[in-house]
Amino acid sequence: MKISLNPQAKDAATRDALVAEGGFGKYYTDHMVVCEWNEKDGWSEPELKAYGPISLDPATAVFHYGQEIFEGMKAYRQPDGGIGLFRPEANARRFAKSANRLALPEMPEELFIQTVEALVKQDAGWVPNKVGESLYIRPFMFATEVGLGVRPSNKALYMLIATPAGAYFDPSKAVNVWISTEYVRAAQGGTGEAKCGGNYAASLVAQKAAAKEGCDQVVWIDAKERKWVEEMGGMNLYFVKGSGADATVITPKLTGTLLPGITRDSILSVAKDLGYKTEEVMLSIDNWRDGVASGEITEIFACGTAAVVSPVGTAKSAMGTWVTGGGQPGKITMQIRNHLLGIQHGSINDTHKWMRKVI
Numbered sequence: 520m521k522i523s524l525n526p527q528a529k530d531a532a533t534r535d536a537l538v539a540e541g542g543f544g545k546y547y548t549d550h551m552v553v554c555e556w557n558e559k560d561g562w563s564e565p566e567l568k569a570y571g572p573i574s575l576d577p578a579t580a581v582f583h584y585g586q587e588i589f590e591g592m593k594a595y596r597q598p599d600g601g602i603g604l605f606r607p608e609a610n611a612r613r614f615a616k617s618a619n620r621l622a623l624p625e626m627p628e629e630l631f632i633q634t635v636e637a638l639v640k641q642d643a644g645w646v647p648n649k650v651g652e653s654l655y656i657r658p659f660m661f662a663t664e665v666g667l668g669v670r671p672s673n674k675a676l677y678m679l680i681a682t683p684a685g686a687y688f689d690p691s692k693a694v695n696v697w698i699s700t701e702y703v704r705a706a707q708g709g710t711g712e713a714k715c716g717g718n719y720a721a722s723l724v725a726q727k728a729a730a731k732e733g734c735d736q737v738v739w740i741d742a743k744e745r746k747w748v749e750e751m752g753g754m755n756l757y758f759v760k761g762s763g764a765d766a767t768v769i770t771p772k773l774t775g776t777l778l779p780g781i782t783r784d785s786i787l788s789v790a791k792d793l794g795y796k797t798e799e800v801m802l803s804i805d806n807w808r809d810g811v812a813s814g815e816i817t818e819i820f821a822c823g824t825a826a827v828v829s830p831v832g833t834a835k836s837a838m839g840t841w842v843t844g845g846g847q848p849g850k851i852t853m854q855i856r857n858h859l860l861g862i863q864h865g866s867i868n869d870t871h872k873w874m875r876k877v878i
């Protein structure tokens with residue numbers, strides 16, 4: 520890896536003050552990693568260099584046809600002051616799959632992880648210290664061939680940036696969701712399984728509609744039968760049936776149109792470890808409404824790298840409004856959240872070997 524250190528890197532006091540501000544995506548670390556690919560030579564040697572703007576020809580493919588993918592992952596401060604990454608191999612694998620779907624080059628998993636480790640090591644001072652805080656890492660790749668012809672690009676640029684993420688979780692506030700029956704996120708054969716910017720571009724109008732309904736997030740239902748619950752905004756969904764030791768923790772099945780979340784996958788294991796039954800199911804909007812009405816569904820939460828676990832309270836749709844758990848975070852929701860955060864921060868035994876030590 521080529522290393523060109525940022526001569527204008529923030530001094531420790533300035534950096535610590537920015538990290539202490541909390542928030543998300545407001546400040547970026549001193550460095551970034553870039554790595555170029557072209558059809559003839561493959562991947563270049565990656566370069567770690569000063570964070571900053573890049574210059575691209577206006578006819579660059581990504582601006583016109585949206586050939587772009589990304590990942591989201593986190594580095595967590597450990598009790599010994601070190602830093603650990605949570606399941607970076609899973610992000611590397613998914614990044615390669617997304618690349619494949621968007622006709623971009625697959626980046627070898629070792630190269631992907633090498634770039635992430637290099638950036639986290641270099642900018643380790645930007646990793647917050649408190650539980651619930653972390654360094655959010657954003658790898659992305661886009662088509663850089665210049666020209667307006669519609670074809671898979673013969674050039675691509677991989678970039679890696681990072682931003683401190685504060686603890687923005689407010690346990691007293693559950694997320695309110697708008698179940699969209701007007702717009703569709705993904706259909707069979709489409710890009711729903713890939714982490715690509717285009718999926719988000721197509722979702723923003725529904726996000727706007729949700730806000731107009733007084734909701735924080737959109738819940739997507741399937742494209743074909745228009746009744747099966749898929750996911751929420753940029754997070755997967757979980758439902759708790761029953762309570763106490765007999766509770767079952769369920770999540771919509773991966774049908775090919777849902778994004779296979781790494782947090783979702785981890786919670787299937789964590790819930791089992793905590794003694795709950797787990798199931799991947801087809802869950803309809805009617806099941807949701809009736810389950811809440813009968814009291815069978817006791818808790819709902821969304822999960823993803825950014826927020827880890829967020830309780831879901833009110834669900835609003837064209838068919839009516841129904842509220843779970845009085846709009847308060849459920850017990851099992853919080854238990855799962857705390858357990859996963861405990862593993863990530865190194866205070867709970869990492870029996871699945873999910874953490875990868877960086878320093």
Ligand SMILES: *Cc1c(COP(=O)(O)O)cnc(C)c1O
Nearest residue numbers: 753754755778780781782823824
């Ligand atoms: C990234 C993402 C998720 C969550 O995936 P994690 O790996 O858990 O962060 C869920 N849904 C969508 C649409 C996403 O883009």
